[in-house]
Amino acid sequence: MQLKKRSSAWIRGGHKGHLRRIVRMTLKQIAALGRKLVVFLALFADCFKRKDARGLLSVYIRGQLSDLKHKNAEAIALHFGEAPRTLQRFLESIKWDEEKLCDRCQQLVATEHAHPDAIGTIDESGVGKSGTHTVGVGRQWCGSRGKIDNCVVGVHIGYAAPGFHCLIGGRVYLPESWANDPERRKENYVPEEIRFLTKPQIALEEIERGLGNGIRVAAWNFDEFYGRDGAFLDGLEERKQVFVGEIPANFYGWVRKPGVIREDPRLRRGRRKKYPRLARRIPISEVQNLVRYSPAFRERSWQRYRIKDTDKGPEVWEVKWSVFWRKNGGGLPTRRHCLIVARNVLTGEVKYFLANRVPGEKGVTVRWLLRVAFGRWPVERCFREAKEELGFDHYKVRGWRCVHRHFYLTQLSHLFCARVRLEYDTSADSPADDLTVEETSAGDNTGRLTVEQVRGATNAWLEAQTMLPKARKERYEKELNRIRYHQDRNEQARRSNTKTRIRKLAALNIDPDRIKSCVPEGF
Numbered sequence: 001m002q003l004k005k006r007s008s009a010w011i012r013g014g015h016k017g018h019l020r021r022i023v024r025m026t027l028k029q030i031a032a033l034g035r036k037l038v039v040f041l042a043l044f045a046d047c048f049k050r051k052d053a054r055g056l057l058s059v060y061i062r063g064q065l066s067d068l069k070h071k072n073a074e075a076i077a078l079h080f081g082e083a084p085r086t087l088q089r090f091l092e093s094i095k096w097d098e099e100k101l102c103d104r105c106q107q108l109v110a111t112e113h114a115h116p117d118a119i120g121t122i123d124e125s126g127v128g129k130s131g132t133h134t135v136g137v138g139r140q141w142c143g144s145r146g147k148i149d150n151c152v153v154g155v156h157i158g159y160a161a162p163g164f165h166c167l168i169g170g171r172v173y174l175p176e177s178w179a180n181d182p183e184r185r186k187e188n189y190v191p192e193e194i195r196f197l198t199k200p201q202i203a204l205e206e207i208e209r210g211l212g213n214g215i216r217v218a219a220w221n222f223d224e225f226y227g228r229d230g231a232f233l234d235g236l237e238e239r240k241q242v243f244v245g246e247i248p249a250n251f252y253g254w255v256r257k258p259g260v261i262r263e264d265p266r267l268r269r270g271r272r273k274k275y276p277r278l279a280r281r282i283p284i285s286e287v288q289n290l291v292r293y294s295p296a297f298r299e300r301s302w303q304r305y306r307i308k309d310t311d312k313g314p315e316v317w318e319v320k321w322s323v324f325w326r327k328n329g330g331g332l333p334t335r336r337h338c339l340i341v342a343r344n345v346l347t348g349e350v351k352y353f354l355a356n357r358v359p360g361e362k363g364v365t366v367r368w369l370l371r372v373a374f375g376r377w378p379v380e381r382c383f384r385e386a387k388e389e390l391g392f393d394h395y396k397v398r399g400w401r402c403v404h405r406h407f408y409l410t411q412l413s414h415l416f417c418a419r420v421r422l423e424y425d426t427s428a429d430s431p432a433d434d435l436t437v438e439e440t441s442a443g444d445n446t447g448r449l450t451v452e453q454v455r456g457a458t459n460a461w462l463e464a465q466t467m468l469p470k471a472r473k474e475r476y477e478k479e480l481n482r483i484r485y486h487q488d489r490n491e492q493a494r495r496s497n498t499k500t501r502i503r504k505l506a507a508l509n510i511d512p513d514r515i516k517s518c519v520p521e522g523f
Contacts, residue, residue, distance in 0.1 A: 302320060
């Protein structure tokens with residue numbers, strides 16, 4: 001049974017569960033966005049020594065928060081009455097400290113959004129390009145297009161805490177063909193200290209930078225591209241970072257710790273062997289074969305877990321795990337790890353995860369490991385929001401500094417929206433009439449505001465600045481109606497998709513409300 005409050009009307013219907021609250025934005029909150037934006041940008045004023053540069057920062061950020069179809073420097077400048085070349089120079093040559101701005105973003109997140117359950121994610125995002133002159137462009141895997149294409153790839157790190165997610169760093173991947181080409185480097189102003197690094201090496205540098213600025217997470221996660229790189233995993237261990245990442249099916253290791261010979265007690269003639277070395281009693285195996293043939297997995301039964309609640313309903317996976325030893329750079333076994341195999345009950349998809357923590361040690365549980373392992377969706381949402389709402393992939397600049405300045409400014413715009421979203425979600429002074437209460441199945445019981453809705457509301461404020469009070473109020477009300485329409489439509493779709501998913505699970509005799517749940521509060 002469902003109870004839904006809209007003005008004075010109550011509607012019934014829905015699925016069994018708990019009360020669900022949908023956060024509604026108010027006229028007062030939209031009107032306050034302009035002041036909040038000014039206060040927020042003032043936090044970064046010392047990154048810009050000149051007053052005109054600070055003014056151009058405001059123009060660029062307002063352009064990204066507007067409804068412009070194309071959010072490149074030229075389009076933003078024309079919309080706000082600036083000379084296009086001036087805003088292009090803002091990205092290109094006007095003096096301001098973009099690295100300090102990125103550091104300040106990280107420091108702000110570290111001080112004001114720290115959380116013991118925060119999760120860090122390493123991921124990459126490609127931006128398709130048709131030419132050959134943009135720094136780092138080349139035929140490589142482009143995730144946004146799902147194929148190898150001509151694109152620029154950036155390696156990014158994301159941060160997710162309950163009710164909050166954002167991007168906190170990123171760097172362009174410079175292919176080896178670019179790194180070793182002096183002419184192309186000169187044309188695109190690539191600094192001399194920038195050398196060729198693999199994507200995992202870039203990720204480690206970005207993590208090191210975040211740690212230096214106070215970023216702390218409970219664990220890092222990543223996809224199998226990074227999970228297959230032993231040096232990357234060793235780097236996380238050296239930095240004393242916890243990780244739960246996906247690994248490929250052909251990743252090698254042991255479920256029984258192999259012996260290690262430290263030295264040869266007998267004197268032998270011939271070529272001297274290297275020590276320490278592995279004893280040859282336990283062969284190393286691929287994880288897919290360990291799961292299939294090893295007693296450590298064959299003798300375990302599958303355990304079902306409600307992994308997460310999505311807009312399409314609860315996801316249920318079957319899980320097995322075992323203690324695992326991976327091979328380090330020297331070919332020797334590392335400390336104890338945990339190998340997890342998960343199988344989707346509806347699609348049969350199989351994933352393998354590796355964690356450098358084992359259930360039962362220091363309060364670690366299987367549920368927590370699964371929560372981290374399947375917790376990559378916030379950074380994927382960040383990429384979608386940044387591209388669809390803020391013009392992350394709209395840049396038409398070529399140089400190293402220009403591209404990174406655009407990256408950091410988009411990161412700044414997204415951080416503003418994420419902070420406002422969190423503030424309005426947790427605001428205690430929202431009028432009761434602006435709330436919708438209804439029943440839901442399980443998990444987080446709040447229909448939160450989205451970054452898209454905050455960005456749209458900020459655009460409404462921008463458009464209403466020069467309007468008379470009556471017209472301004474009408475513009476705000478129009479935006480509120482648009483937000484509420486999309487909230488109601490999304491909620492209806494969520495409810496319908498959830499019912500469909502639950503019917504499919506019921507056909508397999510699975511009740512998601514009666515199995516172990518990994519669903520966290522607030523994420």
